[in-house]
Amino acid sequence: MKIISNPFELKEYLKNKNETVGFVPTMGALHEGHISLIKKAKEQNELVVVSVFLNPTQFLKGEDLDTYPKKDEADKHICKLSGVDILFFPKAEDIYGDDEVTINAPKVRGFVLEGNSRPSHFNGVLTVVMKLLNIVNPTRAYFGKKDAQQLNLISLMVKQLFMSVEIVAVDTVRESGGLALSSRNAYLSVHERQEALKISASLHSASMMVSKKILDSKEIVKKMREILSPLEIFYVEVLNRDFEQISHVEIGNTVILVEVKVGTTRLLDNIWL
Ligand code: AMP
Numbered sequence: 001m002k003i004i005s006n007p008f009e010l011k012e013y014l015k016n017k018n019e020t021v022g023f024v025p026t027m028g029a030l031h032e033g034h035i036s037l038i039k040k041a042k043e044q045n046e047l048v049v050v051s052v053f054l055n056p057t058q059f060l061k062g063e064d065l066d067t068y069p070k071k072d073e074a075d076k077h078i079c080k081l082s083g084v085d086i087l088f089f090p091k092a093e094d095i096y097g098d099d100e101v102t103i104n105a106p107k108v109r110g111f112v113l114e115g116n117s118r119p120s121h122f123n124g125v126l127t128v129v130m131k132l133l134n135i136v137n138p139t140r141a142y143f144g145k146k147d148a149q150q151l152n153l154i155s156l157m158v159k160q161l162f163m164s165v166e167i168v169a170v171d172t173v174r175e176s177g178g179l180a181l182s183s184r185n186a187y188l189s190v191h192e193r194q195e196a197l198k199i200s201a202s203l204h205s206a207s208m209m210v211s212k213k214i215l216d217s218k219e220i221v222k223k224m225r226e227i228l229s230p231l232e233i234f235y236v237e238v239l240n241r242d243f244e245q246i247s248h249v250e251i252g253n254t255v256i257l258v259e260v261k262v263g264t265t266r267l268l269d270n271i272w273l
Pocket of ligand 1: 172
């Protein structure tokens with residue numbers, strides 16, 4: 001496995017490669033969720049590039065940029081074991097300069113749900129993803145369905161800016177109890193980890209209701225909020241795949257999203273129905 005930190009060196013290295021390239025962008029502290037993206041990329045491409053970059057611009061002031069779990073050596077080891085060809089490990093100054101050109105998230109979809117409580121978050125996400133895609137120029141790029149709003153906005157950016165990369169959505173990997181894997185789970189105490197199970201329990205209950213033909217969004221949200229109580233809820237929403245509110249679940253075109261605070265940790269999850 002080759003480790004490169006300079007964007008120009010990586011561009012140069014990839015320039016004359018004729019192989020298909022699968023790209024998995026991450027912020028590190030890799031877990032089985034990230035590994036499933038890497039596996040998918042390996043299945044579908046001849047060359048796999050993973051980036052580990054804790055992107056400062058997607059954190060708001062006072063958020064956890066400085067305390068975000070950092071496991072550089074373990075990440076390198078995991079990438080090597082997972083058969084990654086190139087690990088891109090830039091520093092912030094390799095990616096950002098002064099007086100930056102930035103991508104603005106769309107005015108509606110970028111500022112609802114997670115974007116409502118973290119207003120500049122998706123500007124930072126789209127800007128770094130644009131930069132990374134331009135550096136790697138992959139055939140396909142892999143993103144988790146767990147971050148459904150992020151996936152939706154990246155797909156929208158790629159479409160609206162006529163970019164040629166294919167965006168591949170990968171299913172959420174969970175612990176056996178149902179908790180979606182996340183680097184931020186490392187912040188949870190034993191008690192909080194137990195409390196966090198309410199998130200997947202609420203989503204499970206929604207999918208049970210739908211299987212019993214209870215499709216009314218309000219009824220589903222009410223039940224989910226009961227299960228999530230007393231956690232602080234940022235949102236529970238039933239949306240179509242274009243992220244518009246719908247009064248009833250439309251099978252094959254619905255995503256139900258939750259974001260809550262457990263202790264001091266924001267956790268998000270969703271199901272696609
Ligand atoms: P992060 O390092 O948190 O920025 O995540 C990097 C990528 O991994 C994103 O596309 C996430 O959506 C994806 N990801 C994170 N957690 C999971 C999970 N539990 N299952 C599948 N993909 C995930």
